[in-house]
Amino acid sequence: MESTEPVKQQKRMGLGMMVLAWLTLLGLGALFFGDVLERQFNPNQQLETRLAADGVREVVLQRNRFGHYVTSGEINGKPVTFMLDTGATGVAIPDAVAKRLGVPRGRPYRTQTANGTAVSYAAVLDSVAVGDIELNNVSAGIAPGMGIDQVLLGMSFLKHIEFTQRGDTLILRQLLPAS
Template structure:
C-alpha cells in the first residue's frame, strides 16, 4: 500500500487514524525515553489516552450499529418525545419498542407505546407516586397483559402529557405490582389523536 492509499484509508476511518497515531506516539515515546525521560513519559501518557478514547468510541459506534448488543442496551435509555412542528416523534429503543418519558399528573413516568393494548395502564406503585386514585367501587376489570390475565382497577388521570400530546381526565387501568412493572400507553389515548404512524425507527403522533 502506498503512502497515498494509507492516507486515504485513515482519512475515511478516523477511529483507525486515532489508533495508529496513538501507537506511533507510543513507539516514539519509547525511543526518546532514554535521553529525555520526562518527555517520553508525557508522550506515552498521551498515547495511552488516545488508545483509551479510540476504544470507547469504538464501543459507542458498535452499539449504534448493533441494537441488541450488551453495549447498546447499556447505553440505551428512555427519552422525552421530540417535537417537530405540531407532531410528536418517539424513537425506538434497542429492545424494538417505542418508549417515551411522559408526565403523568405532573410526575415523570416511562411509558411503552403498545398499539395492541386497549387501555393505558400503570402499576400500583406508579399510581401511588403520581397521586392516581384507583376506583374502589364495583368489580375489577380483567385485562390480558404480558404477565397473563390480571384484575385491574380503573382510575382517572388528571393529565398525561408527552410532546405536543396532552390528555385530561384519561381513564387508566391500575395493575398490581409485579417484578417487571411496565407503564403502557394504549389505544384509548392513541385513538384520540388525529393520526399516528411508524416511519422506520420513529413513531410519529399528530394531535
C-alpha cells in the same frame, strides 16, 4: 540501622491512594455506562414537539434497541416512562407507579393479559402528555401484577392521536382544536 517505619507508611499511603483511584474510576464508569444503558432503553428522554404548518403538534420517537417505542412523558404533571402498546386497550399503570403518582384505585375489573386473567382497578387520569401532546380525562387501569416501572400507553390515549411508523421512527400527531 535506619527505621523502616516511614517506608511502610508511604507504601500504605500509596496503596490507599491506588484503591481510592480505582474506586473513583469504577464509580464514574458505572455512572457513564448506566446512562448509556438508560439511553438505549429510552432513546426519547428529551422530546421536542414541532408545530406543523397545518396546525398539528408532532412528536417524533425513535425505536429502542429492543424494538419498542419507549419515551419520557407525564401523568398528572409528574414524570413517567411510557412504553407504547397498541395492543393495550387502555393506559396500564403498575401499582407502584400509581402510588407514586397519587392515582387512586377505582372499581376492580378483570383484564386479559399475556400472563392470563388479572384484576385491575379503574382510574381516570387528569392529564397524559408525551412532549406537548396532551390529553385530559384519560381512562386507565392500575395493574397490581405488573412487574415493570413503565406505564403502558395504550389505545385510550393513542386512539386520539394519529401515528405513523417509518423504519425505526414513530411520528405522533395531534390536531389542535379549531379556534
